[in-house]
Amino acid sequence: MELSPEQLAILQGNQGPVKAMMMHQLVQLGQAMEAKRLVPISNAHAILTGGGKLLSMLPEDAAAKQALQMDMVAGTRVAVKTTVQSGTVDLEQIDYLGIPEEAATVERKLLHEGSQSGFEVTWTCTPYLVGNVPSQGEVLAWTESSAVLYANSMLGARTNRNGISAIAAAVTGWVPEYGMLLDGCRKAQILVEVTVPLVDEMHWGALGYFTGDRAGLKVPVFTGLPSPTLEQVKQLCAALATSGGMSMFHIVGVTPEAPDLEAALGNHEPLAQYTFGSQELQETIDRMRQVSGKDIDHAVLGCPHATLYEVERAARLLRGKRLPSGVKVWIWTPFALKEVACRLGYVDAIEGAGGKVLSDSCPLAGLFSGGTRMVTNSFKMAHYSRAMLGNEVYIADWRSCLEAALEGRLP
Amino acid sequence: MPTIIKLQGKGRVKGVAEGEALVCRERISFWGGFNPFTGQIVEIGHPLHGQSVKGKVLVFISSKGSTAGSTVVSLAGLLGNVPAAMINSEIDDLAVQSCIACGLPLISDLDADPFEAIATGDYVRVDGEKGTVEVTKE
Numbered sequence: 001m002e003l004s005p006e007q008l009a010i011l012q013g014n015q016g017p018v019k020a021m022m023m024h025q026l027v028q029l030g031q032a033m034e035a036k037r038l039v040p041i042s043n044a045h046a047i048l049t050g051g052g053k054l055l056s057m058l059p060e061d062a063a064a065k066q067a068l069q070m071d072m073v074a075g076t077r078v079a080v081k082t083t084v085q086s087g088t089v090d091l092e093q094i095d096y097l098g099i100p101e102e103a104a105t106v107e108r109k110l111l112h113e114g115s116q117s118g119f120e121v122t123w124t125c126t127p128y129l130v131g132n133v134p135s136q137g138e139v140l141a142w143t144e145s146s147a148v149l150y151a152n153s154m155l156g157a158r159t160n161r162n163g164i165s166a167i168a169a170a171v172t173g174w175v176p177e178y179g180m181l182l183d184g185c186r187k188a189q190i191l192v193e194v195t196v197p198l199v200d201e202m203h204w205g206a207l208g209y210f211t212g213d214r215a216g217l218k219v220p221v222f223t224g225l226p227s228p229t230l231e232q233v234k235q236l237c238a239a240l241a242t243s244g245g246m247s248m249f250h251i252v253g254v255t256p257e258a259p260d261l262e263a264a265l266g267n268h269e270p271l272a273q274y275t276f277g278s279q280e281l282q283e284t285i286d287r288m289r290q291v292s293g294k295d296i297d298h299a300v301l302g303c304p305h306a307t308l309y310e311v312e313r314a315a316r317l318l319r320g321k322r323l324p325s326g327v328k329v330w331i332w333t334p335f336a337l338k339e340v341a342c343r344l345g346y347v348d349a350i351e352g353a354g355g356k357v358l359s360d361s362c363p364l365a366g367l368f369s370g371g372t373r374m375v376t377n378s379f380k381m382a383h384y385s386r387a388m389l390g391n392e393v394y395i396a397d398w399r400s401c402l403e404a405a406l407e408g409r410l411p
Numbered sequence: 412m413p414t415i416i417k418l419q420g421k422g423r424v425k426g427v428a429e430g431e432a433l434v435c436r437e438r439i440s441f442w443g444g445f446n447p448f449t450g451q452i453v454e455i456g457h458p459l460h461g462q463s464v465k466g467k468v469l470v471f472i473s474s475k476g477s478t479a480g481s482t483v484v485s486l487a488g489l490l491g492n493v494p495a496a497m498i499n500s501e502i503d504d505l506a507v508q509s510c511i512a513c514g515l516p517l518i519s520d521l522d523a524d525p526f527e528a529i530a531t532g533d534y535v536r537v538d539g540e541k542g543t544v545e546v547t548k549e
Contacts, residue, residue, distance in 0.1 A: 025511055032423040032507040032517070047482060054486070057448065062489040085479075143478045163481030163508045179504065216438060217473055217503050245438060245475035245503055364443060365479075384443040384477075387453045 001030045001176070002037055010172060018076045022168035029165050030176025039177045043081040043134060044170035045127045045142040047163075048074060048114050050106035052088025052099060052366050067106055074113035079173030083120045083127040085143050085166075086305070088367075090360045092335075097358075097368050119170075123360040124334035126234070126305040128155075131336075136256055139181060141169030145241030146234070146304050146380070152180050152248040154233060156256035161247050180247045186257060187266030188221035188250050190214065195224060195277040200397040204228060205235035205379035206284040207276055212244025214274055221250040221264040228254070234304050239379035288382040288395035291373060291410070298370030299405040300363060300385075301398055302332030303378035308340060310398070311357065315346035317402050318353035324408040328370045329355030332362045355405075364388055375401040375410070414548050418521045418528060420498075422542035423507055426516035429536040430495035432546070433467040435459050436526045440476025441509060442483045450492030468535040469494040470525050474505040481508035488513035496537040498525050498544065518542055 003011065011027065013020040026038060050070050055063050089099050089107040114121045122130045125144045128151070134140055136156030142148050143166040151157040160179045162169065169175045179185050192211050198204050211220050220240075228236065228251075240249060250258035258264035301314060311333055323329060331350060333341065338359045341347050347357045363370060364381065369389045375396055376382050382393040394410055404410050435458050439445065444454035450465035474480055487493045493513050499506055502519040510517040516539025521528070529535060534547040 025508075028424065028511045029504065029507055032511070033502070033504055047479065051486070058486075058489070062486075065489055066486070145476065145478045148478065160504050161478045163478045163505055164485065164512055165481075165504070165508055166478075212475075216475070217501055242440075242476055245473060245505070386455050388443050 001027060001035055003027070007038055007174060018072055019172055022172050025168045026165060026172065026174060026176055030178070033176060033178040035176035035178040037177055038174040039139055039181065040173055041080055041141045041169055041175050042138045043132060043140055044078070044166055045083045045085060045132060045140070045144060045147060046166040046170045047085045047143055048110055048119055048121065048167070049087035050103060050110060052103045052107070052361070054088065054367065055103050055106060056100040070110060071113070073167055074110045074117060074119070076117060076171045078118040078170045080170065081120070081132070082118065082170040083122045083130065083132045084114065085123070086125045086365045087123040087361050088365055090358050090366070093358055096356070097366065122334060122336065124305050125362070126334060129305060129307060129337060130334050139175065141166045141175045146238040148247055149237040149241055149249065150233065152186070153250065153255050161245070184266070186248055187219065187268065188264045189218040189271045190220040191270035191273040192220050192222050193224055193273070193275050194222055195275055196281050198225070198232070201232045201235045202377045202395060202397045203281060204232040205239040205377070206281055208236040208239025209243050209379040209383070210276055210280055210284045212240045212242060212246070214272070215244050215246055217245045218271065219246055219248045219250070221252060221258060221261065223252045223261060225251045225254065230307055231310060235378065238304050242380045242383045285395060288379060288393060291392045291394050293373065294410045295408060296373045296375050296394065296404055296410060297326060298328040298330065298374050299401045300330050300370060300374055300376045300381055301401060303362060303376065303381035306331055306333040308337050311337065311341045311346045314398070314402060315349035317399065318355055319349040321353045321406055323354035323405055327405050327408045329402065329405045330363070330370055331355065331357050333357060333359055335359040375404045377401055416528060416546040416548070418523055418544040418546065420518045420521035420542045420544060422516070422539045423502060423519055424510040424515065424517040425539045426496070426514055427538050427540070428468070428495040428516050429534070430466050430468045432470055432529050432531055432533045432535045433459070433462065433464060434470040434526060434529050434531045436472060438472045438475035441474060441480035442477035444476060445483060447483050447487035447490060447492055450487060464494045465492050467494050468496045468498065468537055470498045470529050473499050473501040473503045474509070478505060480505045481512055484509035485512035496539070498529070498537065500525055518544060
């Protein structure tokens, strides 16, 4: 890989040891992915969290090392606009979520230092809900698999699936040029014909879960779909990146790089072709309904983080009602939107019914268990919570989730 | 007599390591599908469910799932619960980042199907610089 004099100087440490280390990571990544050069980014979405409960589970030396690493990052000025990925602590709900005080202290420090260094400490998996909405062709370094899919597919921006590299790109301003940054890699290789109407948002999640399993790392193109709402496409993105590992999808006639099927496929034949009809839809839903009883003790909405509309409609359904004791409703939304939801009375309506509006994190990122049997409208939450939190799960549309919570029982 | 097979691939992340092979024709999500505190695969229904990858030469298709996978592998690295090396049949940037974070060699594009050439329990030596894999079968 060829480096410019400026990049080489950073690598050699003329901007300090932290940036040199970050540059070294980017060069290693670029070499591994056969990039020819580093290119500038216009914004980043990066991880900045101490680890929350995980931190207190680590042996002392490992915990200290982890905290030190994050501290070093938070103290380094970012080179570009940088929003911050969901963290591991809800700073407003330390007691309610049982977060150890030392973990909260680390997070408060990161919030303070990170914001001084230019990080927009948004702590959300949906940067596009809090003002990070890139335009077509912008080069980004985003983390969060569902947001990467949203940026590439719906907005036509360009980002690979960054993990630790997002922070390196944020502080140096560069990324290696490979994958989604190159025209040729953005073409579809897998064709999925959708022959069933996707009535609910959860059905879009089912389509994503089905397709991710089959497409793996390859870019799928969908035919037969209408223009999705934000809430629908959020479920599609999250589920695709749960069972699969691709960075992009196309919807013919809808997404910016798929005016027609030929353009989406780059005039090549697809490597594989699938039909998603009513049978596939039902089978996929049934996979996430393996429960041993009908009583439920928690409903989780807001995976990925809820839009203001999702909070509003939940408030409308719950206003004036009361959840049975022992049943939780958690709605996770970016802190920025929770502030608005408070002002508009949605949070009062939900919490008046006994539910909770939470932010900055999620049950998976923070390892917050809500009970033993969950209802959720998210395939991502359903898939991961079984292994990470040990609960049973039943997938349903958002309304049925809340109605089940009010009954304490599945229909 | 043990037989030794030599394979050539693309060295993606440098380093030399060896260990017993753990082979699985599947993808792995290191966030949510892997427990950094035990080194075990925890994804429900995964063929490696319950098995530890610690110290193994892990042969699998690619990473999948959350981009936070590399931070989890990095955490597992602090705890010493990572594989010795990784061999992938499809390359993806999350596996690369995981290996960079922990200094593990990573090889892809072998000149033989890794799932045919390497079996769980074989002893494998990986050179991420040269892109070579040496498989010893008992």
